[in-house]
Each structure stands twice: as C-alpha cells, then as structure tokens.
Amino acid sequence: AQSVTQLGSHVSVSEGALVLLRCNYSSSVPPxxxxxxxxxxxxxxxxxxxxxxxxxxKGINGFEAEFKKSETSFxxxxxxxxxxxxxxxxxxxxERGAQKLVFGQGTRxxxxx
Amino acid sequence: xxxxxQHPSRVICKSGTxxxxxxxxxxxxxxxxxxxxxxxxxxxxxxxxxxxxxxxTYEQGVEKDKFLINHASLTLSTLTVxxxxxxxxxxxxxxxxxxxxxxxxxxxxxxxxxxxx
Numbered sequence: 001a002q003s004v005t006q007l008g009s010h011v012s013v014s015e016g017a018l019v020l021l022r023c024n025y026s027s028s029v030p031p032x033x034x035x036x037x038x039x040x041x042x043x044x045x046x047x048x049x050x051x052x053x054x055x056x057x058k059g060i061n062g063f064e065a066e067f068k069k070s071e072t073s074f075x076x077x078x079x080x081x082x083x084x085x086x087x088x089x090x091x092x093x094x095e096r097g098a099q100k101l102v103f104g105q106g107t108r109x110x111x112x113x
Numbered sequence: 114x115x116x117x118x119q120h121p122s123r124v125i126c127k128s129g130t131x132x133x134x135x136x137x138x139x140x141x142x143x144x145x146x147x148x149x150x151x152x153x154x155x156x157x158x159x160x161x162x163x164x165x166x167x168x169x170t171y172e173q174g175v176e177k178d179k180f181l182i183n184h185a186s187l188t189l190s191t192l193t194v195x196x197x198x199x200x201x202x203x204x205x206x207x208x209x210x211x212x213x214x215x216x217x218x219x220x221x222x223x224x225x226x227x228x229x230x
Binding site: 032034036041042043044045046049051090094099100101102103104105106108 | 117119122145147154155156157159162204206208210217218219220221222223224226
C-alpha cells in the first residue's frame with residue numbers, strides 16, 4: 001500500500017528565504033508523485049508532478065521538486081519565498097496503472113515579512 | 114487546461130435533510146471521478162471512486178447508503194449526503210482523472226463547505 005509522509009505540519013520562513021517542504025513516500029511500484037497547493041476554502045491546484053523522465057521537475061510559481069528514488073523522497077523547494085506562497089501544501093502519490101491518489105498530511109507554509 | 118466546476122461552494126442544511134453536490138468537467142470527459150472529504154486542518158480522505166456508467170467504489174469505513182454517488186455521464190458526477198447530521202459537516206472536494214501527455218493527472222473542483230445545523 002502506498003503512503004506519504006510530510007515532515008513538518010507547519011513551516012515558517014521569511015520573505016525571500018528558501019522554501020523547503022519535505023515529502024517521503026512508500027510505494028511498491030514506481031509512483032507518480034504530485035505537489036498541490038490549497039488556499040483557504042478552495043480546491044487543490046497542481047504545482048508540479050513527476051511521472052517519468054527527468055527527476056528534477058519544475059512547476060508553477062517558481063517551485064520545483066526532485067524525485068530521489070534511493071531516498072524515496074520528493075521534496076518541494078522554492079529559492080525565494082513570496083508572501084503569496086502562504087498556503088497549505090500537499091504531497092500525493094499514485095501507483096502507475098492505478099488511479100487512487102493518496103495524500104500526505106499537509107504542511108502549512110507561513111511567510112514572515 | 115482541464116476545469117472541474119463544483120457546486121454549490123457553500124451549503125447549510127438542517128439535520129435530517131439531504132444535500133446534493135455536483136461536479137462537472139467543463140472541457141473534457143471525465144471517465145473517473147474521485148470524491149474526497151477534508152476535515153478542518155486535515156488532509157484529504159478519499160471517500161469513493163466513481164466510473165461513468167458503473168457503481169462507485171467506496172473506501173473502507175464510508176457508508177455507501179449515506180453518501181450516494183452518481184456518475185451518469187462523462188461530464189457530471191454527483192454526491193448526495195442523505196439524512197445529513199452535524200457530524201457530516203465538512204469540506205467535500207471532487208477530482209476528475211485526466212489522462213494524456215505527461216501521464217495520468219487529476220483536476221480538482223473548488224470544494225463544497227457543508228454545514229449541517
């Protein structure tokens with residue numbers, strides 16, 4: 001069975017600082033990996049996804065993530081935080097060929113001015 | 114890109130009544146729709162998976178008679194919360210599975226905040 005662990009339910013960084021949100025997964029088959037962002041009372045917006053190919057994936061709003069199979073990780077980074085990045089972030093995994101998406105617990109990102 | 118329209122965005126109902134939530138795929142055909150429930154400050158919990166024209170598959174612990182899912186067409190899936198009670202109050206989100214270039218993906222609706230009083 002698949003599972004996702006996001007380390008840190010709450011991350012706080014200063015505006016302009018590096019953002020690092022951690023995600024580790026377990027899957028019996030090569031997974032598809034996703035990062036989503038959720039603003040209050042809204043649905044989820046896809047930031048980026050890894051399915052195959054290049055392990056460094058670039059997404060929207062300056063975010064990127066690297067798939068590291070040996071570490072079973074898919075950490076999300078952004079070089080310079082902006083106030084508008086404050087939101088809830090979810091890492092998710094699905095098995096290739098299957099369709100169910102399993103979410104991590106979420107990480108609330110706060111940006112300090 | 115793919116858009117999923119979810120309505121209503123917010124609904125308040127009396128205990129014992131039923132509420133229907135709709136999700137429409139606007140510019141694509143969604144053969145598979147996923148329904149999630151999200152508690153405050155919590156992650157998304159998959160409730161069920163529905164495929165067009167067939168019965169929904171419910172996750173363990175989800176009452177199929179309470180949360181009725183209908184996926185009668187490739188562009189519309191509905192979730193009906195029957196005989197709602199205050200403990201059913203939650204944020205419900207639908208997601209359509211989308212295939213194509215770049216691998217399988219998911220497009221989410223904007224969510225429905227259900228409050229049962």
